[in-house]
Each structure stands twice: as C-alpha cells, then as structure tokens.
Amino acid sequence: MSNELLKIKNLKTSFRIGDEYYAAVDDVTLTLNKNEVLGIVGESGSGKSALAFSIMRLHTRAKIEGEISLNNQNIVQMSKSKLNKIRGDEMAMIFQDPLTALNPLMPIGRQIEETLFLHNKKLGQQGRKERAIELLNLVGILRAERVYEQFPHELSGGMRQRVIIAIAIANDPELLIADEPTTALDVTIQAQILDLIRELKEKIHAGIILITHDLGVVAEMADRVAVMYAGQVVEIAPVDRLFENPLHPYTKSLLNSVPTEGQDRLHVIQGVVPTLKNLPRTGCRFAERIPWVDASHHEDNPTLHEVESGHFVRCTCYEHFYFPDNKEELENGIS
Amino acid sequence: MAFLEVKDLQVYFPVKGGIFNRTVDHIKAVDGVSFEMEQGKTYGLVGESGSGKSTTGRAIIGLEEITSGQVLFDGKDITDKKTKNKAFRKDVQMIFQDPYSSLNPRKRVLDIVAEPLRNFEKLSKFEERKRVQELLDIVNVSPDSIFKYPHEFSGGQRQRIGVARAIALKPKLIIADEPVSALDVSVQAQVLNFLQEIQKELNLTYLFISHDLGVVKHMCDNISIMYKGRYVEQGSTKDIFENPQHIYTKRLIAAIPDINPRNREKQFEFRKEVADEYRKSFNHYFDSNGLAFALQSISDTHKVALPEKG
Amino acid sequence: MWKFIVRRLLITFPQIVFLSVLVFVMAQFMPGDALTGLIDPNVSPEALEIQRERLGLNNPWYVQYGDWVGGLVQGDLGQSFRFKMDVTALISERVMNTILLSAVSLFFTYIIAIPLGIVSGRYNDSPLDSFITGYSYLGFATPIFIFALVMLWVFGFILGWFPTSGSVAPGLDAGTVEYYISKLYHSLLPGLSIALISVVSTIQYLRSEIVDTKQRDFIVTARAKGASENRVYNKHIFRNSLLPIAAFFGWEITSLISGTVFVESVFSYPGMGLLFLESVTQRDFSVVTALVLLFGIASILGALLSDIILSIVDPRIRIK
Numbered sequence: 001m002s003n004e005l006l007k008i009k010n011l012k013t014s015f016r017i018g019d020e021y022y023a024a025v026d027d028v029t030l031t032l033n034k035n036e037v038l039g040i041v042g043e044s045g046s047g048k049s050a051l052a053f054s055i056m057r058l059h060t061r062a063k064i065e066g067e068i069s070l071n072n073q074n075i076v077q078m079s080k081s082k083l084n085k086i087r088g089d090e091m092a093m094i095f096q097d098p099l100t101a102l103n104p105l106m107p108i109g110r111q112i113e114e115t116l117f118l119h120n121k122k123l124g125q126q127g128r129k130e131r132a133i134e135l136l137n138l139v140g141i142l143r144a145e146r147v148y149e150q151f152p153h154e155l156s157g158g159m160r161q162r163v164i165i166a167i168a169i170a171n172d173p174e175l176l177i178a179d180e181p182t183t184a185l186d187v188t189i190q191a192q193i194l195d196l197i198r199e200l201k202e203k204i205h206a207g208i209i210l211i212t213h214d215l216g217v218v219a220e221m222a223d224r225v226a227v228m229y230a231g232q233v234v235e236i237a238p239v240d241r242l243f244e245n246p247l248h249p250y251t252k253s254l255l256n257s258v259p260t261e262g263q264d265r266l267h268v269i270q271g272v273v274p275t276l277k278n279l280p281r282t283g284c285r286f287a288e289r290i291p292w293v294d295a296s297h298h299e300d301n302p303t304l305h306e307v308e309s310g311h312f313v314r315c316t317c318y319e320h321f322y323f324p325d326n327k328e329e330l331e332n333g334i335s
Numbered sequence: 336m337a338f339l340e341v342k343d344l345q346v347y348f349p350v351k352g353g354i355f356n357r358t359v360d361h362i363k364a365v366d367g368v369s370f371e372m373e374q375g376k377t378y379g380l381v382g383e384s385g386s387g388k389s390t391t392g393r394a395i396i397g398l399e400e401i402t403s404g405q406v407l408f409d410g411k412d413i414t415d416k417k418t419k420n421k422a423f424r425k426d427v428q429m430i431f432q433d434p435y436s437s438l439n440p441r442k443r444v445l446d447i448v449a450e451p452l453r454n455f456e457k458l459s460k461f462e463e464r465k466r467v468q469e470l471l472d473i474v475n476v477s478p479d480s481i482f483k484y485p486h487e488f489s490g491g492q493r494q495r496i497g498v499a500r501a502i503a504l505k506p507k508l509i510i511a512d513e514p515v516s517a518l519d520v521s522v523q524a525q526v527l528n529f530l531q532e533i534q535k536e537l538n539l540t541y542l543f544i545s546h547d548l549g550v551v552k553h554m555c556d557n558i559s560i561m562y563k564g565r566y567v568e569q570g571s572t573k574d575i576f577e578n579p580q581h582i583y584t585k586r587l588i589a590a591i592p593d594i595n596p597r598n599r600e601k602q603f604e605f606r607k608e609v610a611d612e613y614r615k616s617f618n619h620y621f622d623s624n625g626l627a628f629a630l631q632s633i634s635d636t637h638k639v640a641l642p643e644k645g
Numbered sequence: 646m647w648k649f650i651v652r653r654l655l656i657t658f659p660q661i662v663f664l665s666v667l668v669f670v671m672a673q674f675m676p677g678d679a680l681t682g683l684i685d686p687n688v689s690p691e692a693l694e695i696q697r698e699r700l701g702l703n704n705p706w707y708v709q710y711g712d713w714v715g716g717l718v719q720g721d722l723g724q725s726f727r728f729k730m731d732v733t734a735l736i737s738e739r740v741m742n743t744i745l746l747s748a749v750s751l752f753f754t755y756i757i758a759i760p761l762g763i764v765s766g767r768y769n770d771s772p773l774d775s776f777i778t779g780y781s782y783l784g785f786a787t788p789i790f791i792f793a794l795v796m797l798w799v800f801g802f803i804l805g806w807f808p809t810s811g812s813v814a815p816g817l818d819a820g821t822v823e824y825y826i827s828k829l830y831h832s833l834l835p836g837l838s839i840a841l842i843s844v845v846s847t848i849q850y851l852r853s854e855i856v857d858t859k860q861r862d863f864i865v866t867a868r869a870k871g872a873s874e875n876r877v878y879n880k881h882i883f884r885n886s887l888l889p890i891a892a893f894f895g896w897e898i899t900s901l902i903s904g905t906v907f908v909e910s911v912f913s914y915p916g917m918g919l920l921f922l923e924s925v926t927q928r929d930f931s932v933v934t935a936l937v938l939l940f941g942i943a944s945i946l947g948a949l950l951s952d953i954i955l956s957i958v959d960p961r962i963r964i965k
Contacts, residue, residue: 043519043521044519056869058865058868080873084872084873087868087871088871089871097862101866102866103863103885104885114870114872115871119871157384168869187546187547187548188586188587188590190590191592214592215520216591216594217592219592219599220602243594257521257523258549259549259552259553259554260594266553
C-alpha cells in the first residue's frame with residue numbers, strides 16, 4: 001500500500017463545446033506504483049492525452065471531476081500555488097513535439113535553470129549552472145557547456161527531446177508523465193530516447209506514465225498497460241498478459257491491425273472513432289464497432305472485471321467476441 | 336526492359352550565403368541513386384528524415400528539378416524536356432503523407448477527384464460525375480458524398496479520397512510518400528489493405544516511401560535503404576530483414592520495437608551490440624565524408640554499399 | 646547577423662538613389678522652375694533665357710540630376726523663394742522641433758500601448774479587452790486632424806492646460822532651462838494627440854501576438870515546470886510577444902511622419918510637417934522637394950532600423 005504513488009479515481013475531464021460539456025476522459029480509475037512504468041495506449045480521440053494533461057492540471061479550460069492523488073495529495077482540489085510547488089518538482093512531463101516545446105528565444109541553459117530556480121531556492125546562480133550542465137550530461141548530450149548557451153533552433157529534434165527530458169528530471173520527480181515522447185522522432189533516435197528513459201528510471205526511481213499509440217513501444221517499456229477507448233480504460237493488465245492474453249475486443253482488434261510476421265491481411269476495425277460530441281455515453285462504447293456481437297452480450301453499465309490477478313476488462317462482451325473470418329459473415333452480422 | 340529505370344539520379348539544392356546571397360554550396364539531397372522496377376510489384380524506400388527518400392520520389396514524378404541522371408519509363412527518358420510527354424504524367428501519380436493538408440479544403444470531393452480527369456480527358460459533366468462515383472466506390476467512400484468537403488471526412492477516408500484522385504487516370508505507377516504515417520493504427524490497417532487490393536485489381540506498381548520498417552516489411556517485395564542521399568542496401572524483403580549486410584541497415588532493424596514483451600531483454604542486448612558495432616565499424620562502411628560507397632551485388636537480388644576491395 | 650546587416654545596408658543604398666530620382670522627376674513635372682518665382686516679371690524673356698543657360702536649366706536631365714545630387718551631398722537643397730533663404734537653413738531650424746515632437750509622441754505611444762496591449766492580450770475576450778478593442782476600432786476610424794482639433798479645443802482653449810500654438814513661449818533665451826521646459830511643454834499636447842491615435846495599431850498588434858504566443862507548446866512546458874501564471878506571462882509570453890513590437894519600432898517612425906504633417910498644422914507647431922503644408926499651398930517647390938526627400942529617407946531608414954533591431958533581438962537571425 002505504501003508503494004502507491006498515484007491514485008486516480010472516477011476521473012472525468014470535460015471540455016465545453018458550444019453550451020455543453022463533453023467528457024473526454026470518463027470514469028477512469030488507475031493506480032501507479034513507485035518505480036513502475038504504466039503504459040497508456042489508445043488512438044487519437046481515446047482521451048489518453050487529456051488524461052495526462054488532467055494529472056498535471058495543464059488544461060486551461062476543462063472541468064475536472066473525481067480524484068487524482070499524488071502521495072495522498074488531491075491534485076483536483078489543490079490551490080494554484082500548491083499546484084505550482086508540485087509541478088516540475090514531484091511530478092513532471094515530457095512532451096510530444098520537441099520542435100515546439102522549448103521557448104525559441106531562450107537559451108537552453110536558462111530553460112533548464114528555470115525549473116531549478118522555481119523549486120530549489122537554495123541553489124545559487126552558480127549551483128544552477130552546474131546542475132544544468134550535469135543534467136545535460138546525464139541525458140547524453142556531448143559538449144554540454146556549449147549546448148547550455150545555445151538556442152533551440154540550433155539543435156536537432158533528438159537533442160531537443162533530450163533537453164526536454166533534462167528539464168523534466170531536473171528536480172528528481174517522483175512521477176514522470178511522458179506524452180508520446182518519441183512519436184515525432186526517427187526510429188534510431190526513438191530507440192536512443194527510450195533507452196535514456198529506461199536508464200533514468202533506474203537512477204531516479206520515478207513512477208512513469210508512458211502515453212503512446214505505438215504498441216511496440218509499450219511492449220518494450222511498460223510494466224503494466226492500460227488500453228483506452230472513447231475516454232475509458234477498457235483493459236488493464238501486466239504487460240506480458242496483455243500481449244499474450246488480450247481480452248477486450250478493442251485490444252484484440254488493435255493488436256491485429258499492426259503489421260506483424262506472416263500476416264496476409266491486416267484487421268480493420270469497422271466504422272470510425274467517434275468524435276467527442278458523438279461518443280456513446282451509455283452501454284458498451286465499443287459495441288457499435290463490433291455489430292456482429294449480439295447486443296445481449298454487452299452490459300448495460302459496463303464495469304471493469306478482474307479476470308486474473310491484475311488483469312481487468314470492461315464489459316462482458318469479450319467472452320463472446322470473435323473475428324468474423326469472411327466478409328459474408330460480417331455483412332450478415334450487420335443486417 | 337525494366338518498367339521504370341532510374342540511372343544515377345542526382346538532386347542538389349543550392350545553399351545561399353555570403354553578403355550577395357550567392358550559391359556557396361549544395362546540399363546533395365539525392366546523390367547518385369540507381370534502381371529498376373518491375374510492373375506490379377511494390378518497392379519500399381526507407382530512410383530517416385533527411386535521407387533524401389521523399390526527394391527521390393518527388394524527382395521521379397517531376398516535382399523536383401533533377402540535377403543530373405535519367406529516369407526511364409517504359410524505355411523513354413522522361414527527364415528530357417523535349418520528350419516529356421503527357422502519357423507519363425498520366426501513368427505516374429502520387430499519394431501524399433498528410434491527408435489533412437493534401438486535399439484543398441475549399442473544393443468538393445467531386446472537384447478534387449475529377450481534377451486529373453479534367454486535365455487529361457474530355458468528359459461531359461454527366462460522364463465525369465459517373466466516373467468520380469465509380470472511383471469513390473472503388474476506394475470505399477460512399478458515392479453519395481461527392482458534394483461534401485474534405486473536413487467532413489475522417490483521416491482514413493481523406494487518404495482514400497487522395498487515392499481515388501491518384502487512380503482516376505488508371506496510372507501504372509503510384510509513388511506513395513509516407514501514405515500512412517499520419518494515421519492511427521487501425522486506420523493505417525484500412526489504408527494498407529486497400530492499397531494492396533487495388534494493386535491486384537489494377538496491376539499497379541508502387542514506390543512506397545516510408546520511415547516505418549514494419550509497414551514496409553508488410554507491404555513490399557523489394558526494399559531499398561537510403562542514407563544521406565545514397566542507397567546503402569537494396570534487396571528483397573527477405574534479404575533485408577533476414578540477411579542485412581550494411582551496418583546502417585542492421586541499426587535500423589535493431590531500432591524497431593519488438594511487440595513481444597518477453598523478448599525485451601534480448602532486444603535491448605541486441606540493440607546495444609549493434610550500436611557498438613556501428614560505432615566501431617563506421618569508418619569501414621562509410622567513406623571519409625561519412626557517405627555510403629557504391630552498391631555492389633552480393634547475390635541476384637541483393638546489393639550492398641561496401642568499400643571496393645583494395 | 647553581421648552579414649544580414651551588411652546585406653540590408655547594401656539594399657538601402659539603391660533604395661535611396663531610386664527615391665532621389667523619383668523626387669527629382671517629380672520636381673521636374675512641377676509647373677515653372679527655380680527662376681519663375683525669383684525674378685521680377687518685367688525681366689525680358691531673352692534675359693531670362695540667358696539666366697537659364699547660366700544656371701544650367703537647359704542642360705539635359707541627367708546633367709541637371711547630377712548637379713542636384715552634387716548639391717544635396719554638400720548640403721545644398723536650393724533656395725526657398727518664400728523665405729528668401731537657403732532651404733537647408735530653413736529646414737534645419739524645423740527639424741529639431743519635429744524630432745522633439747516625434748520623440749514625445751513615441752514615448753506616449755509606447756507608454757500607453759504596451760500596458761493596454763498586454764492587458765488586452767492576457768485577458769482576451771474579457772469586458773476589459775472588449776473595451777480596449779472598442780477604443781482601438783474608434784481610433785482606427787478617427788481621422789487624426791479632426792481628433793487633434795478636438796484635443797486643441799478642449800485642452801488648449803477651454804481648459805487652458807496647454808499652449809495652443811508655437812513650439813516655445815516667446816521671450817525665452819535659447820539654452821536656458823526655462824527655454825527647454827517650455828519647448829517640451831509645447832510638444833506635449835500635439836504629441837499626445839498623435840499618440841492616442843497611433844497607439845491603436847500597436848495595441849492590436851501586441852494583443853494578437855500575445856493571444857498567439859499563449860497557445861504555443863512551450864507555454865505548456867513552462868506551466869509544467871511549476872511557473873506561476875505571472876511568471877509564465879512575464880518571462881515567456883510578454884518577452885516573446887514584445888520582440889515583433891520592438892521590430893515594429895522603425896515602421897512606427899514612418900507612420901509618425903504622416904501624423905506630424907497634420908498635427909503640426911493644427912497646432913501651428915513650427916516643424917517640418919507644417920512647413921510642408923505651407924510650402925505646398927504657397928508653391929514653394931524647392932522646399933517641398935527637399936522635404937519629400939527627407940521624409941522618404943526617414944522612412945527608408947526606419948525600415949532599416951526595424952530589420953536591424955529584429956536581427957539583434959531574435960536569436961534565430963542573430964545566430965546564423
């Protein structure tokens with residue numbers, strides 16, 4: 001129990017469209033332990049980034065309900081000033097696009113020092129500079145003294161992502177949220193950045209939430225995985241179990257749509273990801289995309305069921321799910 | 336005779352500098368690339384950003400000016416301005432990366448798909464609409480939606496509308512520049528399946544440009560690896576994945592995340608070994624400018640950029 | 646950066662040459678010539694022709710242009726027929742007044758525009774922002790000479806807070822402290838009149854820069870570091886938004902020129918603008934030509950200044 005770092009309970013994050021609020025994250029309950037990597041997988045519109053931004057409370061215009069507690073402090077209710085003490089210190093974030101996440105008019109060194117200055121007043125000017133250079137070395141930047149004085153546009157994408165990581169780990173955060181940290185990078189650079197995150201995890205012992213759409217990245221990095229669809233967690237399991245024994249129809253479909261060895265045709269999920277405004281709010285949210293599964297197999301109010309130790313699945317439809325093996329069957333299912 | 340043959344293609348971009356903004360240097364985006372293609376097959380062109388893979392594709396279709404070299408299509412040199420014929424522009428089409436920006440947002444689907452038809456074929460309004468509806472039907476977009484605008488479609492649908500435009504003139508060769516990298520996994524699957532289907536139906540040849548080795552492996556018969564404007568390795572998909580010879584190819588393959596979590600440690604170990612080898616043998620595989628050597632055949636299908644045996 | 650500045654300077658030179666040709670051609674098209682107003686109408690046409698020949702007025706245009714440019718370079722702008730004195734001397738008297746007026750109005754412009762732009766951008770779509778934006782639209786729509794008249798009438802004549810004409814109180818000796826205070830005092834109301842109208846473009850420019858910068862990714866990074874809202878605004882948003890404003894400075898000078906022309910005449914303020922209008926109405930063409938040339942050069946130098954400032958403050962240009 002004392003191992004628990006982050007607890008999210010019944011989280012609901014809603015955005016205003018017109019006069020109404022629509023929940024992008026709807027009833028998410030999760031925990032993250034110290035020193036653990038939790039992968040969150042989903043496609044665009046699944047609410048995974050909205051979830052990350054909710055934890056950091058970085059949404060400027062969203063309604064957040066429920067509970068997010070980091071070391072037993074509820075972030076949802078927290079005052080702005082308290083929040084600013086925690087952000088960048090106890091929890092930090094790595095962003096998706098290294099080309100835009102740094103201030104173009106500020107030298108690299110100053111951008112790292114800012115977070116040191118905000119959370120460690122004892123460190124003097126000289127101390128901050130030393131620490132900034134130490135951090136640049138730590139994230140594998142050669143010639144750290146020189147980079148310290150450079151501006152973002154003088155660095156490559158991979159280098160900038162390293163700087164962003166240096167900023168995130170500057171104050172040894174306990175919780176590190178990485179929002180698609182390698183999506184904008186080349187594969188070889190991606191491998192290097194993932195290596196770096198893994199190494200740092202050993203050094204700073206942070207709990208990491210890794211948000212990605214790339215199942216391969218999750219398979220390599222995560223201890224546990226949560227799969228999100230339409231604002232909800234549909235399945236959560238230890239990483240081995242999720243890839244060996246995926247249960248939810250969405251997880252299975254997703255795994256089948258990635259090109260792998262010896263596959264002739266990729267699986268295609270019927271229909272499209274519903275937009276925020278058109279999300280089904282009642283019943284199984286994935287039901288409309290597997291119309292061949294009989295309606296009676298879905299729960300009216302799907303909840304997460306523990307099917308094996310630590311392995312949860314939403315709704316009971318997984319028990320009756322199968323891939324229609326030909327088109328005919330598929331069409332029969334629709335009619 | 337090869338269906339498409341590229342001979343020693345070079346595309347240089349001038350670098351402006353100095354007080355008078357004169358050309359002081361060149362960026363060799365494509366620096367001596369040669370390859371052949373057979374009809375009905377899919378050729379993968381893989382490389383990281385800045386490798387020149389997109390420039391190669393764009394140069395073949397004429398979107399970039401060629402510095403030197405030849406592109407022979409059905410035996411005819413299409414880089415020669417005099418013989419630059421309409422037939423070629425009809426026979427070779429392109430699919431772009433971003434389905435959100437490659438379709439003009441102010442045009443209706445009808446106008447987008449009909450544009451190449453209007454350039455090359457004289458059709459009556461009625462015939463034109465019928466053709467567009469047929470094309471939309473081929474790409475699985477409802478033919479009723481010809482009066483809709485691009486923003487009313489999802490990413491996958493837009494990419495398929497882009498494909499409908501590309502196949503409107505019944506081309507023989509389609510150059511697909513990162514056609515799925517902006518799409519979600521499940522939508523990507525849809526577009527890839529579909530590209531394979533129409534390939535069979537229309538006997539299309541693809542030049543499939545991508546940074547994603549997993550996708551390329553799934554799609555292609557033949558793969559070329561490009562680095563800094565030059566080919567480092569070329570071979571059948573089996574050659575490249577099972578018997579990679581060039582250290583850069585090995586490095587790219589090692590970088591692909593393994594989808595089986597149980598292989599994790601093994602994969603890390605492997606990646607580390609390859610990284611070490613890459614560091615140690617860089618000077619062996621690249622010349623003093625850090626560029627690849629010329630390709631040498633090591634089997635009927637397999638070519639690798641290795642230093643001349645001296 | 647140096648390369649950029651040198652290149653920019655090299656472009657400026659032909660611009661100024663082109664301007665001088667333009668002004669010269671314009672002067673040639675004006676009715677009459679330097680002698681028309683100077684000479685007693687009773688002089689015989691033959692004598693006039695001799696004079697013309699002597700002054701080089703019958704030479705081909707390029708020789709005349711060469712003579713004119715040669716004069717310019719030596720500071721000889723010709724003769725004013727109205728004041729019967731060298732244009733150079735006439736203008737140099739007025740130039741200082743206009744520079745003072747411009748400096749005062751620039752000062753007011755920035756002291757008003759920056760806070761209003763910042764408030765408007767930070768709290769965009771708030772009632773306060775709507776109020777400021779409303780004022781901006783009003784400012785865009787108001788002709789400056791009418792506004793200046795109203796200012797003069799209210800603050801000069803009705804309330805009597807400010808002098809209503811001239812650039813200095815009569816009877817003061819140049820060089821004394823009172824003299825300078827009086828000069829400044831005379832420039833306040835016209836300067837403020839220009840400023841209150843010209844602020845609107847700067848306010849709107851700054852506002853949209855701020856609204857734009859606010860939504861950039863690096864602002865999220867700053868918030869994630871734990872920076873307070875005030876810090877995010879002061880250290881990241883304002884700094885980055887003020888940069889284009891700093892670059893705008895040079896253009897501001899250009900727009901000031903048109904402002905001074907009208908406002909100086911409303912306030913009977915003896916600067917270049919007033920001189921310009923008077924010279925136009927009196928057909929004192931040598932003065933008009935000289936002033937157009939000066940205004941033109943000021944505009945070109947303003948643009949140059951903008952680019953140089955930008956190259957100094959923006960690291961993306963500075964480091965190249």
